[in-house]
Amino acid sequence: MNRPNVVYLSSSAHSDWRNEVRAKYQNNANVILVGPCEQHGLSDAMGAPGDSRPGHKLRITQMLSKSQIxxxxxxxDRYRSFNIMLEIGLAxxxxxxxxxVNEARSLDEELRLAVTHVDEYFTSLDQGLTYLEQMLAEPVVNPNQINYSLGQSGTEQLSHQVYLAGEDQSTDWLETIKSHYRSYPSVQFCTGTDWASLATSDILFAFRSSPERRLFNIPLSVGYASTMAKRILFINQGDHHSHAYDYVKPFSDGYFTNLEKGLEYLDYTLGIENR
Structure with missing residues (x-):
């Protein structure tokens, strides 16, 4: 089986154009379509652009990192498309x-710089989708050319690798997290002291479940993951010794004081919106 093409659909949520694309490829196992959250209520609750909650950044960086296109x-020009420019910069x-594809002629001048950083530029959606169809008929990028620092791997399906760091004298918390995703085989977990596993993961999920131990492995893992641009969620159950972790918090994308909220944001990051 060939590796699928993963396509990130970037645009305003105030349009249903993605439905046409989904319908076209819904029976094509070689194409997986991902993107930002399109449910306004959920998106605002998890962290709309402009507030301090991390959902927006976590979702777009995770899904875009897994994409080839x-x-x-x-x-x-109604919404000015700042999100698309941000995502083009990342991509x-x-x-x-x-x-x-730009159908807003009033933005032609403002897009001059962006156009120099894209592979193909079109002025109508039909033209762009026709070209996308041609791209998707070609072989997927060679796995040897993939940037593994993004957590990508040459698997045959879209998967998300999550590295779990935390209490090593009890495994109850590990089982709780793994059972939460048992019906989602695309979510894979790794643990241990081998940072090679963290290097090839997408997300660091660090959980401090006990107020007793310092758990130096958490700030160690956060520091390592931060330099590799991983998505980092840090949960300090009960906010114990919060001041001691003030050094760690700025290097985390999200800091939470209970496991339930941390898992809610991990769901959102992975595109799991309707449990």
């Missing part, structure tokens, strides 16, 4: 293929 669409730095 970014397909960006600007239907009008360009990560070596993704970028296709941009």
């Amino acid at each position: 970014l397909f960006g669409y600007i239907p009008s 360009h730095a990560w070596g993704k293929k970028i296709v941009l």
Whole structure:
């Protein structure tokens, strides 16, 4: 079985154009479509752009990092499309293929810089989707060319690797987290002291379940993961000795004081929206 093409659909949530694309590829096992959250209520609850909650950053960086192609669409100038520009910047730095469609003629001048950083540029959605179809008929990128620092691997399906760091004298918390995702085989976990596993993971989920031990392995793991641009969720159950972790918090994408909230944000990061 060939590895699938993963396409990140970037645009405003105020348009249903993605439904047409999903319908076209719904029976094609070689194409997986991902993107930001399109449910406004959920998106706002998890961290809309502009507030301090980390959901927006976690979701777009995780899904975009798993993609080979970014397909960006600007239907009008109503929302100015700052999110698309941000995602193009990320995709360009990560070596993704970028296709941009702009149907807002009033933005042509403002897009001059962005256009120099995309692979293909079109002025109509039909043209862009026709080109995307041609791209998806080609072989997927050679796994040897994948940037493993993003947590990508040459698997045959889209998967998310989560490294679990925390209490090593009790495994109850590990089983709680793993059981939460038992019906989601695309979510895979690794533990232990081998940072090679952390290096090839997408997300560090660090959980301090006990107020007794210092658990130096958590700040160690956070520091290592931060330099490799991993998504980092740090849960300090009960907010014990919070001041001692003030050094760690700025290096985490999200800091939570109970496991339930941490798992809620991990769900969102992984695109699990309706449990």
